[in-house]
Amino acid sequence: MLDAPFNPGALVGPFTSAHPGLGGVCSFVGEVRGGDGVEALELLHYEPMTLPGIEQLAAQAAERFDLMGLLMVHRTGVMQPGEPIVLVSACAEHRRGAIDAVDFCMDHLKAESWFWKREKRMDGWHWIEPRDSDHADLARWA
């Protein structure tokens, strides 16, 4: 968990190097979307539960997919459009495990992790309600 801007590329390099012999690495970076009049985005969390929840998610992914390594980095605090929010990177001997693990972790981070998001527009801050599609994405893994 980070409360300041980060450079995903600077993390993926060392993560990849730490797993010699890998067959593939898959990385996803989520950023604050521009447009729609969004001036800033704030992500709040609940410290006693957010990190333990993500650690549990990592354990599930490690059990479900054939991985060599898994990296999850998540921002909190106020971010500007174009800033990275989340990085998930997985490496494995074979590509399918890495790709599916990243997809799995992202769907769970979006729909189940303890984060609350609000957007700043011209007229002030607005809380973002959960989207039905987040839960539909999650259902793919049931």
Added chain:
Amino acid sequence: MSVKLVFLGKLADIAGEAVRDMSAPLNWERLLAHLGEDLASEIASDRVRIALDGELLADKAQLVAQDGSEVALLPPVSGG
């Protein structure tokens, strides 16, 4: 000594603060009575979960928080 109430997400806006201390012990009926109509109706809805010391309660009505405990009121998440 007291119980620490933590309001997450938009509940903090409605409450006007993120953290509030209440005297122990705190149960579900006392919590609702204390919070006032707007917050109580939000918190009674199925969409809001309650955690006691970092553990989700399966049944909110079973809440019993003792001295030194932390009670978190968790609206639906919108993360990632």
